[in-house]
Amino acid sequence: MSAFRFVHSADIHLDSPLRSLALRNPGLAELIGNASRQVFVRIVDLCLDERVDALLLAGDLYDGDQTSMKTARFLTEQLRRLDAAGIRVFIIRGNHDALSKITKELVLPDSVTVFGGRADAVEMSRERGERPIWVHGISFAKPQAPESLFDKYKPPVAGAINIGLMHTSLDGAPGHDVYAPCSTADLARSGFRYWALGHIHRRSTAEGACAIVMPGMPQGRDIGENGPKSVTLVSVLDDGSLSLDERIVSMAQFERVAVDASGLVAWRELAARIESALGEASDRSHSDHLVARVSVSGATPLAWTIRRDADLLRTEAESRAGAIGNVWIEKLETDCRKPAVVDPADSADPVEVLRRTIADEIVGSEAFHVQAQIIVDNLLDQLPPESRRVLAPDETGLALLIGRLSDDGFEEVLARLTAADADGAR
Structure with a gap:
């Protein structure tokens, strides 16, 4: 029984700018800065090594409007490698891609399908007697897509295996902006065999009559995108049975x-x-x-x-x-x-005595808290609203922030007053 095999990836964010100021090591900055390209090469290599029929890219191939022509040339070269091997490529534009002019103007090989802002479906070329395969997709026409795109997709082709590409904040995923929201239940009842999703950077899968896969991004960019990153190698038999194989590429x-x-x-x-x-x-x-x-x-x-x-x-x-x-x-x-000192009152250590004085008589005083709140409020006022909400979401959060900063502050003062050698002895 013949199988249709493809690699599903999303959120590659080619040439994404460094997101962490902590990447001050030039070698590390270079590694992370070039990683998205190297990983895309790995994805193409995987397609070639596995001799798949297609590569599906479910949005955010680019990272926005800063994409250069150098990036465009790189992408074209990689897609030509797939074209030379007879591997089809299907691409939808996500919210980041919609910002890029290059996405719309780049001349790609004929084997590459970039879905437009209206739903479309493309039939795969297969041998006589093999079950038809149709690939469906719709791209973001604008960076914002506050409403679901689900109802805009064409209905599944009867008798065929239907595969859909969608860029979506599935089920209102926490920590992600709302883009083309839809529910797992909607996708499960669609009549499609596989939904190739993108947008959420962590991997998730739901298998059943309809497989719903969010592959996650193939390369993390900061500590918030921790862990190994992967793509999905999919095999679909003519009887509709399907297998998923996670392949780490980061x-x-x-x-x-x-x-x-x-x-x-x-x-x-x-x-x-x-x-x-x-x-x-x-x-x-x-x-x-x-x-x-x-x-x-x-x-x-x-x-x-x-x-x-x-x-x-x-x-x-x-x-x-x-x-x-x-x-x-x-x-x-x-x-x-x-x-902790067993009985602080009996401690003869002058630094410990100073610490107790600061903690009890200064940091613990109402006057200190009043002044500390004024200082913290002034600092928070200089931050964007979303940053303020993260640091101090409410009055309780503000009090905790002031307490944490106060504790760290007087520990810092004591540390500077305490001379120590490399083994920690004063």
């Missing part, structure tokens, strides 16, 4: 790496623990490179040394990462505290 994999510094008393012990955590994370990674956001926490006598010498610790972490190989430090965060 060059670089963002991950959070937690390091527990509890009880550590020597700097070299902390450095060794960071190296161990990075090594374990690297072993678990499914991509060529690991890009780590390292979070050091716990109660340790090194707490103030860590806070004061955070840049030195990051340099140490980068050195250990380099020794492991293909491991990068995107950011290093610290949230360490000095171990």
Whole structure:
């Protein structure tokens, strides 16, 4: 029984600008800056190696109106590789693609179908006796698509296997803007065999009489898009049976790496623990490179040394990462505290006495909270509304923000007042 095989990808965001100011390492910035192109080459290579019939790209191939002619040439070269192998390509424009003039003006091989702003369906060329395959799609005509596109699709062709491409914020996915919203239930009752979706950057699948697949983006761009990234290799038999095969293609994999510094008393012990955590994370990674956001926490006598010498610790972490190989430090965060004194009142440590005074008589006072709120309010007023809502969504959130900033502030002061050697001893 013959099979129709295709690769489904979406949200490649070619030449997406760097989204994290923390990518200050030139080598890391270059890696992430070029990763989208390298991953697209990998997707084309996968199509060629698997000898598939088609590549389906479900929107946001580009990242917006900044796309250059150099990017256009790159894309054309890759699509010509598929054309030479007899592999069809089907593309819909997403919200980012709709901003790009190149998307509309680029001359592509005849084997490439870019669906327009009106629903269309294209029949695949198949051998005599094989079940017909129809590919349906509709592109965003404008960057905004607040209403569902579902009802605009042509009905499934009777007797055929129908495959649809759609760029959608499926089921109102949290954290994503609303674009061409529709429900899983709508798609499941459509009569299509497979929906090739795009827009949401995390993978999800729903199998059944209608397979509904959001492949996620094939390459993360920051820590918010962590984990291995993939495309979907699909095989559909003439009887309608279908198999899905996730294929990881990401060059670089963002991950959070937690390091527990509890009880550590020597700097070299902390450095060794960071190296161990990075090594374990690297072993678990499914991509060529690991890009780590390292979070050091716990109660340790090194707490103030860590806070004061955070840049030195990051340099140490980068050195250990380099020794492991293909491991990068995107950011290093610290949230360490000095171990609690059993009876603070009996402590003769002048810094501990100062800490208690600051905590009880200054930070704990009403006058301090009044002044702190004025300062924080002034800072929040300078931020965009969406950023303010994230930091302080309500009065409770504002109080928590002020408390957190106050605690961090006086810990920073104490850290600067405390001299320590590399092993944490004052």
